[in-house]
Every structure is written in structure tokens, then in C-alpha cells.
Amino acid sequence: MLTKNQAIVLSKLKYRDNDLIVKCYTQERGIVSYILRGAVKSKKGNNKTVYFQELSQLYLEENFKPNRSLQNIKDIKFSYIYTSVHTNVFKSAIVIFLAEVLSNALKEEEKNESLFEYLEVTLQYLDGAEHYSNFHLLFLLKLTRYLGFQPENQNTDYPYFNLESGVFEVNNNGFYSISGHNLTLLKRFLGINFDDLLTVKINAKQRHEFLNMLLYYFELHLEGFKKPKSLQVLNEVFH
Numbered sequence: 001m002l003t004k005n006q007a008i009v010l011s012k013l014k015y016r017d018n019d020l021i022v023k024c025y026t027q028e029r030g031i032v033s034y035i036l037r038g039a040v041k042s043k044k045g046n047n048k049t050v051y052f053q054e055l056s057q058l059y060l061e062e063n064f065k066p067n068r069s070l071q072n073i074k075d076i077k078f079s080y081i082y083t084s085v086h087t088n089v090f091k092s093a094i095v096i097f098l099a100e101v102l103s104n105a106l107k108e109e110e111k112n113e114s115l116f117e118y119l120e121v122t123l124q125y126l127d128g129a130e131h132y133s134n135f136h137l138l139f140l141l142k143l144t145r146y147l148g149f150q151p152e153n154q155n156t157d158y159p160y161f162n163l164e165s166g167v168f169e170v171n172n173n174g175f176y177s178i179s180g181h182n183l184t185l186l187k188r189f190l191g192i193n194f195d196d197l198l199t200v201k202i203n204a205k206q207r208h209e210f211l212n213m214l215l216y217y218f219e220l221h222l223e224g225f226k227k228p229k230s231l232q233v234l235n236e237v238f239h
Contacts, residue, residue, distance in 0.1 A: 001063070001064055001065070002061060002062070002063055002064075002074060003028070003061075003062055003064050004059070004060065004061055004062075005026045005027060005028045005029065005032075005059075005060045005062055005064075006026065006027040006028075006057070006058065006059055006060070006079055006116070006120075007024035007025065007026045007027070007032070007057075007058045007060050008024060008025045008026075008055055008056070008057055008058075008116070008119050008120065008123070009022060009023075009024055009051075009052050009053065009054060009055060009056045009058065009099070010023045010024060010025055010031075010054075010055075010099055010102050010103040010106070011023045011054070011099065011100075011103045012049075012052045014040065015035065017040075018037070018038045018039065018040050018041050019035060019036060019037050019038065019039060019040070020035070020036045020039040020040060020048075020049065020052065021033060021034070021035050021036075021070065022034045022035075022036060022052050023103060024058075025102065025106055025115075025116065025119065026060075026116070027111070027113060027116045028111055029064075029109060029110065029111060030106070030108045030109050030110045030111060030112060031106055031107060031108060031109050032062075032071055032109070033069065033070050033071065034060075034062070034070065034071050034072065034073050035070040035071070035072065036048060036052075036073060039052075048076065051076055051078070053086050054086075054095050054096050054098075054099035055085070055095050055098065055099050055102075055119075055123055056078065056082070057078065057079045057080040057082075057120060057123065057124075058076055058077070058078060058079055059076070059077050059078070059079045060073050060075070060076055061073070061074045061075035061076070062074065080120075080124055080127075082127045083127055083128070084127055084128075085123070085126060085127045089237065090132070090133070090237055090238070091126060091127075091132060093230075093233055093234050093237040093238070094126065094132065094135060094136050094234065095123075095126075096230050096233070096234075097136060097228055097230045097231065097233075097234040098136060098139060098140075100228040100229065100230050101140065101218075101228055102119070104222075104224075104225055104226060104228065105143075105147060105218065105222055105225060112146065114146065115146040118142070118143070118146060122139055122142075122194065125194050126139075129194075131197060131198045132197070133207070133238055134197050134200050134202065134207065135194070135197060136211070136234070137185075137189060137207065137210060137211060137214065138189055138192070138194060138197060140211075140214050140215075140218070141186075141189050141190070141214065144217070144218075144221075147221070147222065148221075149166055149217075149221035149222075150166070151166050151167075151186065151190060152166060152167045152168065153190055154167075154168070155167070155168040155169075156168055156187050156190065158170050159179060159183075160172050160173070160177045160178065160179050160183070161177070161178050161179075161183055161186055162176050162177055163176045163177075163178060163213070163216065163217050163220055164176040164220055166221075176220075178213060181206060181209070181210075182209060182210055182213050185200075185202065185206070185210050186210075186213075188200060204235075204238060204239050207238060208235055211231075211235075215227050215228075215231070
């Protein structure tokens with residue numbers, strides 16, 4: 001059945017000599033994997049790999065069959081053309097990192113239009129942003145809302161936050177309790193939107209520590225979630 005869909009590319013894998021398997025988050029069906037036969041042929045005008053850079057935003061005409069694990073694409077074009085996220089080395093590092101996180105975190109093969117819109121809008125924001133060194137921190141924190149483990153935004157005056165329960169607490173409950181600078185940053189990020197990121201002033205060490213805390217929070221709440229391999233490159237770029 002030929003249907004139309006919008007998609008955000010999460011990952012791609014070369015298959016055999018000329019084929020690609022592409023994993024996408026789609027507007028209509030959540031996670032979908034596609035096989036593109038002959039996608040990496042080098043003939044002029046026939047190389048389709050340009051469409052499948054990390055987090056590219058696409059319009060697809062697909063031949064969708066519900067019982068098939070790998071779907072086919074009949075036609076493809078960009079739904080949004082980035083101007084900087086794949087050419088700016090700093091933004092590119094963020095995009096590669098976030099694509100790996102999303103590929104690891106998103107599993108559902110069902111429609112979630114609000115999550116798709118969040119990804120679409122925030123990535124377009126990153127493309128046009130002039131100040132973005134903390135973008136990935138707020139992106140991940142706001143992503144928790146759509147994944148079902150958003151930190152509560154009550155009792156933020158309490159001196160501890162429990163990573164396991166996701167709530168602020170009066171007492172230190174051991175290994176999962178955070179305080180100090182990470183707690184201060186968490187409270188700050190919970191109270192802002194992307195347009196306010198410029199007001200958050202932190203150094204590379206603080207950014208690194210807060211990101212590690214966020215990733216551990218994901219590990220606690222998402223079964224099978226692993227720290228992205230691209231984290232080291234991201235940290236080096238923003239050192």
C-alpha cells in the first residue's frame with residue numbers, strides 16, 4: 001500500500017554492496033526501518049545517501065506492508081533542508097550524539113505526533129541557533145517528558161533530587177541523590193526554554209558532569225539504554 005509519511009533519520013547501515021538499511025522515527029508509525037536497494041551506487045544522480053545523514057528530515061512515499069520488518073521507499077525528498085547542522089563541526093557533533101541517543105531510546109512502533117513534532121521543531125531550532133553549546137542538555141531533559149520519566153517540577157526548593165524516583169527530596173537517600181552544582185543546573189534547566197539557553201553560563205567540566213548525570217538518569221529509566229559511543233567525541237569538541 002502506497003502511503004505518505006514524514007521521517008527523521010536516526011541511523012543507517014550499509015547492507016551488502018550497494019544497499020542501505022535506514023532506521024527512522026516517523027510521524028505516522030513511530031520507529032520504522034527501511035531497506036534502500038542500490039542506494040549507494042556511485043552513478044551520477046543515483047546516490048541517495050545524501051538524504052540519510054543523521055537527523056535529516058524527510059518526506060517519504062512508502063510501500064508499507066504491516067508484517068514486513070524492512071519497508072520500501074518509492075520516493076523521497078527533504079521536508080526541511082538544514083543550513084548548518086551537517087556542516088558546522090560543533091552542531092554536527094551534537095547531531096551525531098543525539099541521533100545515537102534517540103536510536104537507543106526510541107523503540108515504539110506506533111504514532112506519537114507530539115514527540116515527532118518536538119524532534120522536528122527543536123532540530124530546526126538548532127539549525128538556526130547561534131548559541132548552542134548547551135542545546136543537547138536541554139534537549140535530553142525535555143525529551144524525558146515524551147519518554148515518560150520527566151523530573152517532577154515541584155518542591156524544587158528541596159536540597160536533593162533522586163535520580164531513581166525522579167523527585168526532589170528533603171533528605172539525602174544515598175547513591176541516587178544528587179546535590180551541589182548538578183542540582184542547581186537541573187533546577188535551572190527545568191525552568192527555561194531553548195530561547196533562554198544563552199542565560200545558562202557553565203564551563204566544559206560542568207557541562208560534562210551534568211551530561212553524564214542525564215545519561216545515567218536515562219539508563220535508570222530506559223531498559224537497555226547504554227551510554228552513546230559518540231559521547232567522547234562530543235566532549236572533545238566542546239572541551
